[in-house]
Amino acid sequence: MSPAPSAGRERGLGHGQVRGRVLIIAGSDSGGGAGIQADIKAVTALGGYAATAITALTVQDTVTVHAVHDVPADFVALQMRVVLQDIGADAVKTGMLHRADIIHAVADTLADLAPELPLVVDPVMVAKGGASLLQREAETALREVLIPRATLITPNLPEAEALGGLKIPDAAAMPAAAQALLRLGPKAVLLKGGHLPGDELTDLLVTAHGSDRFEGRRIPSRSTHGTGCTLASAIAAGLAFGQPLNFAVEQARLYLRRAIETAPGLGKGHGPLNHGHTVASR
DSSP: OOOOOOTTTTTSGGGGTOOOEEEEEEEEETTSSSHHHHHHHHHHHTTOEEEEEEEEEEEEOSSOEEEEEEOOHHHHHHHHHHHHHHTOOSEEEEOOOBSHHHHHHHHHHHHHHOTTSOEEEOOOOBOTTSOBOBOHHHHHHIIIIIGGGOSEEOOBHHHHHHHHOOOOOSGGGHHHHHHHHHTTSOSEEEEEOTTSSSSEEEEEEEETTEEEEEEEEOOOOSOOBTHHHHHHHHHHHHHHTTOOHHHHHHHHHHHHHHHHHTOOOOSSSSOBOOTTSSOOOO
16 A cells, blocks of 8 residues: 655655655553554654654553543644644554544544545554543544544454444454444454453454454563554554555564563553564565
8 A cells, every 4th residue: 555645745854755754643651651652662663754643641650541631622633734734644543532522623634634644543442451541422433533534443352342333252253343343434454352362363454355364372471551552553654654554564563573572571560562672664
């Protein structure tokens, strides 16, 4: 999938010669393991350029989210607008959006300034420690406003159940659940199977043209904070470099796996990954 012409390409960084620019729209994690911080690290490690629009400030460590400070929706949109009009972007990734008005502002700004850019939507609903990161009324806006324009959505199983309305008790139920999510309008769904028990893990990538199954073994580690953010941002970086979707997913999964394997073991709860384990890879 090649990146489409983006806002600011003529006036932006490198006058159109630079690729790999990712605009990340997500919340900040004060612990540095997830959210905007993880996104920036992942995109940078993979050789891309990360710009951001911050949707919320969280007081967060490896154990839980202690507090959330909202950012006004118009301020989120303004962050997006100035980045797209000056630096430009080759792909967009969304994470924690938190409120319905932010989702509407993000969708409207993208429709205005970057309607053709690849968009990776990580439908962040609950933090690793269990805290809610998406208000209940915002689920409808996410489902009806943003997901239909996504190039790819990357739900875990609880998120997929909430969005698609189907229970996913085992790997055999994943294809039907992915198809239900595809009917919401995204071009592709990467359904992540990490919440299922057992050592064998399956992620399922589904498009209107078929599916790819990615399999692996569970890594025994408590350092899994920010895995969803990291994977989605790594995929967005691949798309920003013009990689085909299935290749971008494959490379992002390899990057994530190595980041877990070499994690520094910080914190008392679900620790952060080693985002800096690799150098630029295009």
